[in-house]
Amino acid sequence: MAKKIFTGGSIAFVAILFAWSAARAAEMPNMDTMKKAVEKGAQKVMQTAAPSPTTKAAQAFEKVSKELYPKAKQEGNLIIYSVWDVEHLRAITDAFMKRYPGIKATYWQGRNPEIVTRVLTEFQGGQASVDIILSDNAPPVVRAAGAIASYDTVQRDVLLLHDPTMATVSLQIQALTYNTKKLKPADLPKSWEDVANPKFKGMVALDDPMRAGPLSSMLAGLKEQWKDNNRFNNFVKGLKALGVPVHKSTSAMFRLVISGEYAICMPALLHDVMEEKGKGTPVDYVKTVPPVVFPRQAGIYAKAPNPNAAKLFAEWAISTQGQQVIDSVGRETSRKDFKSKTSIESAYPKGTKAIPVSDKLFLEDPKKWLDINVKPIWEG
Amino acid sequence: MSFSRSGSTTHWNSIKLSLRQGTLVPLLASTVAGAAIVTPVLIVLWRSFTTGKLGFSVGLNLNNYLRVFADRDILPMLGNSVFYAAGSAALGTGLGAMLAWIVARTNTPGKALVELMPLYPILMPPIMKNIAWILLLAPRSGILNGMLQQFFGIETLVFNAFSMAGMIWVFGLACVPLGYLFLLPVFLSFDPSLEESAYIAGSKPVHTMMRITFPLAAPAFLSAFVLNLLRGLRSFETPVLQGTPGNIKVFVSRVYDSMALEFNTGLATAYSVVLVVLSVITLYFYVRATRFSERYATITGKGYRVKVIDIGPWKYVTFLAVFLYFLAGIVLPFVVLIVVSMIPYFDYDTFMSFPSNAVLNNYYTVLKHPSFVTGLYNSLVLSVTIAVVTVLAGIVMAFTIHRTRAVGTKIFEFIGTLPLAFPPLVLSVGLVIIFLGTPLYNSLWALGIGLFVAYFPYAFRNASGAIVNIHKELDEAAWVHGARWRHVFFKITLPILKPSVGGALFYIFVESIRNVDVAVLLTAPGKEYGPVTLFEYFRVGQWAEAAAGGVIYLIILIVAVSVAKFAFKMKFSL
Numbered sequence: 001m002a003k004k005i006f007t008g009g010s011i012a013f014v015a016i017l018f019a020w021s022a023a024r025a026a027e028m029p030n031m032d033t034m035k036k037a038v039e040k041g042a043q044k045v046m047q048t049a050a051p052s053p054t055t056k057a058a059q060a061f062e063k064v065s066k067e068l069y070p071k072a073k074q075e076g077n078l079i080i081y082s083v084w085d086v087e088h089l090r091a092i093t094d095a096f097m098k099r100y101p102g103i104k105a106t107y108w109q110g111r112n113p114e115i116v117t118r119v120l121t122e123f124q125g126g127q128a129s130v131d132i133i134l135s136d137n138a139p140p141v142v143r144a145a146g147a148i149a150s151y152d153t154v155q156r157d158v159l160l161l162h163d164p165t166m167a168t169v170s171l172q173i174q175a176l177t178y179n180t181k182k183l184k185p186a187d188l189p190k191s192w193e194d195v196a197n198p199k200f201k202g203m204v205a206l207d208d209p210m211r212a213g214p215l216s217s218m219l220a221g222l223k224e225q226w227k228d229n230n231r232f233n234n235f236v237k238g239l240k241a242l243g244v245p246v247h248k249s250t251s252a253m254f255r256l257v258i259s260g261e262y263a264i265c266m267p268a269l270l271h272d273v274m275e276e277k278g279k280g281t282p283v284d285y286v287k288t289v290p291p292v293v294f295p296r297q298a299g300i301y302a303k304a305p306n307p308n309a310a311k312l313f314a315e316w317a318i319s320t321q322g323q324q325v326i327d328s329v330g331r332e333t334s335r336k337d338f339k340s341k342t343s344i345e346s347a348y349p350k351g352t353k354a355i356p357v358s359d360k361l362f363l364e365d366p367k368k369w370l371d372i373n374v375k376p377i378w379e380g
Numbered sequence: 381m382s383f384s385r386s387g388s389t390t391h392w393n394s395i396k397l398s399l400r401q402g403t404l405v406p407l408l409a410s411t412v413a414g415a416a417i418v419t420p421v422l423i424v425l426w427r428s429f430t431t432g433k434l435g436f437s438v439g440l441n442l443n444n445y446l447r448v449f450a451d452r453d454i455l456p457m458l459g460n461s462v463f464y465a466a467g468s469a470a471l472g473t474g475l476g477a478m479l480a481w482i483v484a485r486t487n488t489p490g491k492a493l494v495e496l497m498p499l500y501p502i503l504m505p506p507i508m509k510n511i512a513w514i515l516l517l518a519p520r521s522g523i524l525n526g527m528l529q530q531f532f533g534i535e536t537l538v539f540n541a542f543s544m545a546g547m548i549w550v551f552g553l554a555c556v557p558l559g560y561l562f563l564l565p566v567f568l569s570f571d572p573s574l575e576e577s578a579y580i581a582g583s584k585p586v587h588t589m590m591r592i593t594f595p596l597a598a599p600a601f602l603s604a605f606v607l608n609l610l611r612g613l614r615s616f617e618t619p620v621l622q623g624t625p626g627n628i629k630v631f632v633s634r635v636y637d638s639m640a641l642e643f644n645t646g647l648a649t650a651y652s653v654v655l656v657v658l659s660v661i662t663l664y665f666y667v668r669a670t671r672f673s674e675r676y677a678t679i680t681g682k683g684y685r686v687k688v689i690d691i692g693p694w695k696y697v698t699f700l701a702v703f704l705y706f707l708a709g710i711v712l713p714f715v716v717l718i719v720v721s722m723i724p725y726f727d728y729d730t731f732m733s734f735p736s737n738a739v740l741n742n743y744y745t746v747l748k749h750p751s752f753v754t755g756l757y758n759s760l761v762l763s764v765t766i767a768v769v770t771v772l773a774g775i776v777m778a779f780t781i782h783r784t785r786a787v788g789t790k791i792f793e794f795i796g797t798l799p800l801a802f803p804p805l806v807l808s809v810g811l812v813i814i815f816l817g818t819p820l821y822n823s824l825w826a827l828g829i830g831l832f833v834a835y836f837p838y839a840f841r842n843a844s845g846a847i848v849n850i851h852k853e854l855d856e857a858a859w860v861h862g863a864r865w866r867h868v869f870f871k872i873t874l875p876i877l878k879p880s881v882g883g884a885l886f887y888i889f890v891e892s893i894r895n896v897d898v899a900v901l902l903t904a905p906g907k908e909y910g911p912v913t914l915f916e917y918f919r920v921g922q923w924a925e926a927a928a929g930g931v932i933y934l935i936i937l938i939v940a941v942s943v944a945k946f947a948f949k950m951k952f953s954l
Binding site for chain 2: 086090
């Protein structure tokens with residue numbers, strides 16, 4: 001009996017001891033865990049000590065600016081071809097010339113097809129005519145023809161969309177826009193896909209998906225993000241099934257939405273919407289639908305007569321000062337750390353993930369991309 | 381004519397006489413003008429066989445043309461284009477001819493007003509008309525449908541800007557000025573003896589007008605019609621703004637897609653060649669229809685006085701017709717633009733609330749634009765020069781065709797009209813290639829030559845249509861008295877063509893001052909040309925600012941024309 005009691009007592013003691021040890025083990029970190037914790041802590045300390053990407057970019061910009069300015073000043077000129085409004089170009093070049101005295105900046109303004117045609121004709125004719133091509137659709141196309149000199153900005157870490165061959169100085173942000181007199185918040189589309197819902201038949205102003213315009217770039221962005229051909233095809237089929245007329249002029253389409261001819265603009269540019277909202281125009285955008293972002297780049301012409309001035313301009317346009325000027329004329333900035341009313345962080349709820357357009361084929365040969373991905377559904 | 385063809389004249393004498401009567405100099409001048417036109421065209425044609433996407437050289441092949449001919453949409457698109465262009469040209473030229481007849485030949489009351497009313501709509505650029513009429517005729521948000529609904533309870537959407545009828549109406553209105561300016565000099569210089577003969581024979585005024593007056597004006601009418609037709613075939617703004625939303629596809633969009641989507645000027649040119657073929661067919665019929673030019677000679681050696689026809693009570697109807705055109709051509713779109721320029725944004729309710737919601741900030745924005753004033757000044761200087769040079773060259777070429785003995789001059793009929801078959805961007809590429817690598821590139825000269833090529837067809841067709849109306853007996857009388865070609869040209873032809881010259885100068889000046897399409901590739905960086913501001917606002921879709929700029933621009937031109945007309949007694953074909 002006593003033996004039984006002793007044995008039972010021993011087992012209970014061992015069990016209690018085991019349980020206590022297990023509990024302690026759970027509380028105490030093992031060596032690996034401790035090592036990881038030490039590394040993590042060290043990283044935190046190092047992060048605190050190292051400069052932020054903003055500071056790093058600022059330092060890199062100051063350095064490259066000091067290197068390039070004397071050479072650019074010697075060149076004396078900077079020629080820009082751009083699709084941007086003359087008012088914007090004037091403000092930007094004035095600010096650049098003020099920052100860098102001794103460099104005379106001039107510009108020529110045309111539409112994207114005109115820019116591409118002019119640059120390529122000059123390039124193939126051996127003309128050293130332009131330094132910077134500042135636009136959205138044109139630079140990648142010009143690059144595909146070999147007329148862009150690759151340049152990777154030193155401020156790459158602060159950019160939302162980085163291209164190692166051309167500086168992304170601004171973004172084209174597409175927003176799902178509607179006429180506030182025509183649609184109540186409860187009736188709004190919940191997503192880009194929802195626009196293809198048959199209940200919006202007759203209400204949608206649709207950009208022509210078969211041209212190199214905002215809708216086709218949105219389709220390129222969505223296809224890349226979804227990675228689901230069926231979903232993409234159904235979306236395009238849904239848009240076609242709406243049976244609504246398509247528009248070749250995004251700006252005219254936007255005006256018709258404001259006038260009440262249509263209720264939904266598929267799509268509109270965020271800076272246009274913000275500007276109109278500021279005037280009290282009855283338009284707004286659906287904040288819960290993630291925006292589509294397209295890079296606006298400053299490509300350096302391969303036969304640029306003033307290559308240092310071109311590099312200096314590209315860097316300056318990304319710098320905090322350059323971005324301030326770009327923001328002041330109402331265009332979206334390209335830096336992650338630059339807050340403005342048209343930046344995604346300000347205009348959309350926290351955590352909104354933008355849909356980037358980065359499909360190389362689409363950017364460089366929109367016709368081919370559309371022929372493969374959209375034409376069979378849209379015109380089939 | 382018989383004296384120069386007598387059998388006794390030796391071959392050498394015949395050549396000498398031919399030279400004296402004007403062959404060499406006009407032929408040479410026409411050849412130079414023709415070369416300026418043909419060279420860029422030949423360059424782009426050559427590239428259509430040798431270049432592919434992004435302007436890459438692909439060797440000599442027919443790929444671009446094979447693609448054009450394999451395009452299964454080409455025929456329906458061409459059908460739409462021809463219907464739209466012919467409809468607009470018929471409406472515009474017909475209306476222009478009617479207005480010219482009313483102004484020149486009838487006793488319509490309020491002469492000074494009637495003379496001016498058809499003139500002002502010319503000043504309004506077509507794109508401004510487009511925007512204004514879209515705002516008026518849009519199905520759901522348009523002002524006219526809104527008014528019908530609000531004041532008459534009509535729920536049906538009567539007007540539709542995005543339809544073929546809407547397109548023809550708007551572009552047709554833009555075609556009226558050419559019809560008017562081409563026909564007015566003809567009616568003003570009419571020898572009334574034929575009409576008088578008809579009256580003596582008992583014909584009534586309307587019958588005489590239909591059987592005598594209008595057939596005699598056929599060359600000028602056809603000239604204006606051909607120009608308007610070709611303008612319609614290659615016009616892009618109206619099809620883009622009104623046609624695309626109405627699912628009406630026109631042929632020229634293929635040309636632009638080739639440039640804007642594929643960046644392939646070779647393919648764009650191959651598509652343009654279809655327009656060239658259409659132009660050749662049109663011109664063939666024009667040349668055939670006017671081949672017996674003597675039939676249309678209304679200005680002869682006999683003295684005459686233009687007779688104004690008393691149309692009785694119909695004169696009030698004609699006044700109303702001119703007034704209605706004045707309303708549709710400028711008043712209505714101008715009022716819309718004024719209101720749009722002063723309201724915060726356009727929709728029907730906001731439009732109807734005017735003037736309680738009037739603001740002037742759009743005018744402030746336009747006036748402080750960095751290039752509004754400089755651009756306007758630069759283009760004013762260039763446009764005056766271009767108008768003078770182009771009109772003179774056009775008359776010389778028309779003179780070469782109709783008044784010299786040189787063989788094969790009919791080819792100039794085609795060459796002189798050729799630039800109209802090419803969309804401006806395609807033509808500009810040819811011009812850029814010519815000037816690249818020369819000191820002319822990026823200079824005002826290159827821009828000037830570009831504008832010359834672009835507007836030559838207007839000057840030429842205007843002169844060609846008018847010169848046919850001058851009987852050759854006037855030239856022959858001069859030759860008999862030993863005159864040389866320059867005497868005939870400067871002392872007979874040019875003075876008689878004065879009304880036509882005035883009209884063409886005015887039209888080309890007004891057109892070239894607002895040209896963006898041809899000028900865009902030829903403008904040097906840092907050199908603002910034209911009221912780029914105004915058109916930039918249209919291009920980027922800032923309609924309120926565009927309307928404000930348009931109102932300022934129109935007021936300047938209207939004041940200039942009125943001052944020229946009343947203070948300096950300047951004649952614009954009147």
